[in-house]
Amino acid sequence: MLGLNRKLAELHRNGGYIRVGLIGAGQMGRGMISQIEAMLGMRVVITADLFTDNIKKAYTKAGVDPSQIKETNDRDIAEKAIAAGYVVATSDAEMVPHLDQVDVIVDATGITNIGAKIAWNAIVNKKHIVMLNVETDVTVGPLLKKMAEAAGVVYTGSAGDEPGAIMELYDFADAIGFEIVALGKGKNNPLNVHANPDTAAEEAKQKGASPKMLASFQDGTKTMVEMTAVANATGFVPDVQGMHGIKATVQELPGLLKLKQDGGILNRKRVVEYVNGVAPGVFAIISSDKKEVHEELKYLKMGDGPNYVLFRPFHLTSLETPLSIAKAYFHKEATIAPYAGLVAETVSVAKKTLKPGDVLDGIGCFTAYGRIMTAEDQRKTGALPLGLIGPNIRLKREVAQDQLITFDDIEIVESNMILRLREMMMEQLLASGASR
Known part of the structure; x- marks a missing residue:
């Protein structure tokens, strides 16, 4: 990270700044907004969250005058507002990667399927993407990294995490x-x-x-x-x-x-x-x-x-994320990315005895916890990667407490973005000689 302070100061002296689009105004996102407002050469120009009041409070606590905050879900209005020096609060996360006035996207949602959508849309729209969402990274990160390289942008995890x-x-x-x-x-x-x-x-x-x-x-x-x-x-x-x-x-x-x-x-x-x-x-x-x-x-x-x-x-979590933003912007380099490919997996283990029809509710909830194993062991056991669980997956047979949940134990009620990306990634691995 050496020298980024001087790069940012030079950008500031020349009248510019890195325009950051943040998705997720939870604890991590709010801290990052305040930290960046204290920096030269960088600004969170738009933040998306379901609760726009959280965004406005985050900007205000960071020292932004409330009159300089525009709330909109309209792309043209957002573009013009950012160009005029305002910051934007929106509930439309899908809009953010499409904005010309954004250079780098940060995913601070912690939700795997949303993270998959954010990263995909950022890369397709040729934006650097910084993932505070490690859960998405360990599930489909090797594919997203390969996509980013093909698009000429950076896919990276965050400094501070x-x-x-x-x-x-x-x-x-x-x-x-x-x-x-x-x-x-x-x-x-x-x-x-x-x-x-x-x-x-x-x-x-x-x-x-x-x-x-x-x-x-x-x-x-x-x-x-x-x-x-x-x-x-x-x-x-x-x-x-x-x-x-x-x-x-x-x-x-x-x-x-x-x-x-x-x-x-x-x-x-x-x-x-x-x-x-x-x-x-x-x-x-x-x-x-x-x-x-x-x-x-x-x-x-x-x-x-x-x-x-x-x-x-x-480790200062999202307070250090600006360093990864700057490194991607100036040096076109990642802080951390799955350079070795799919070497290990975090798989799903039953928190309690699960019955047929039970829904796998999500990470940190009531049905499953994660356990790391080698990717080879995951393929041998057929264990379900934890990043895939959600209300669209339910049990079709009983799984005892503390036992692995496997693909054979579940049925997919409805596909979603992270499942589709996972399938795409595994197809590529199969084609290159690996197996699930």
């Missing part, structure tokens, strides 16, 4: 030739795979958060999804299904995340992992086969080796 923060450590360590043994993140609440919006309601109220979103953190789904994104970006895989989820301090990580034969817990190197006790940090476990490198690392107080930890103790 844990996968993006981990990728920065990976790129740093890989560029200077370290062996990277493991990549991971901390988890800041105890794992409760059966958590749901009801059990999370009281804590969510205290934190001012969505019970559904909080449940998706408590049941481990968000962790599984985030590390799946890292796997697909790097080629690293989970050592075991669901990862180990050990409890450890930062100082203990190098000794634990090494091969079993060397006294650690790993069956192999180049793995993704999560750890209880180091949140909100992210880490990379590195090593080297060079004696002089080990000597210097010891001199630099990095530990006694042979493994060492690179640790970043924070």
